Amino acid sequence: MTCSLTRRNALVLGAAAMFAKPALAAAKRPVIVELFTSQGCSSCPPADAYFKALKDQPDVLALSYHVDYWDYLGWRDTLGSPECSQRQYDYAKSRGDRNVYTPQTIINGGKHFVGSQRASVSGGIDAAGSEDAAGWVDMEMTHNKTDVSIIIPAGKPTREATLWLMAFAPFVSTEIKKGENAGRTIDYYNVVRKMVPAGMWHGEAAKIVLPKGSVVPESCKGWVALLQEGNVGRVIGAATGGTRPNA
DSSP states (O other): OOOOSOTTTTEEOOOTTTSOOBOOSSOOOOEEEEEEEOTTOTTSHHHHHHHHHHHTSTTEEEEEEEOSTTGGGSOOOTTOOHHHHHHHHHHHHHHTSOOOOSSEEEETTSOEEETTOHHHHHHHHHHHHTSOOTTOBOOEEEEOSSEEEEEEOBOOOSSOEEEEEEEEEEEEEEEEOSGGGTTEEEEEEEEEEEEEEEEEESSOOEEEEEEHHHHSOTTOOEEEEEEEETTTOOEEEEEEEESOTTO
16 A cells, blocks of 8 residues: 655646636535454454445445554454554544544544444434535546546635545455454455545645556555545545445
C-alpha cells in the first residue's frame, strides 16, 4: 500500500470555465463509515459481520481498514498494513483524544464508536445522515482504461482539505490459522488495499487525473475519493468509481 504520488504532484487545476459549478449547499451526501479491524483481534468478528449489513445500506459509503499493530499476537493479518494503522492514529490525533482500538468505527471522519456495538453505530449513522449538508462538495469521478479522473468544483472550505483515493477489494474471505481467531474463516468487505493522497484543495475548481495502474491494484474492483478537512478530518466530499461500495 505504498504511495508513489505526493499530495501535490497529482493536482491539475482546471480552467474555471470548465469546472465553474459551485459546491452544493444542500446536496444529498452519503454517510461515510470506516471500520478499523484486524484478523488478530478476537473482538473484531462481530464488527466484521455487522459491517456487511452496513455496507449494503444505500445511504452509507463503507470502507474497512486492516491494522497491523496486533500482528505480534501470533497471526500476521494478511490484509493489514502500516498505512491503515497510521490512518487510524491520524484520526485520533485529529480528534485530540488519541483513542485507537479495534474494532473502531469512524463516521464522517469525526466521531468514533466500538464497531461491534450496533445500536451505537446505527445511532451515529442516523445522526450523521440528519446533519445539515451545507459545505458538502459535490465531486464527480470518471475513469477509462488508463486513468481515474476526479472533478472538484469551486467552493469555500473552512480550511485546507486533502483528497484521498481509496482502492478497495469488495470481498475477501480469509482462513485464520493462528492467534486469537485461529480456526475461523472470516469474510471481509470493501477492504482498502491502497490509499493515495492525491492532492490538496483550497477552494479552487480542480481536476485530478491519476494513472489507474498506479493507484488501483488488480485485486481492487472499486475505488472511492474522499475529500477531508486537514489530513484526515471531517469528510466534506465523496465520489465512487468501479464497483460501488454497497454493491
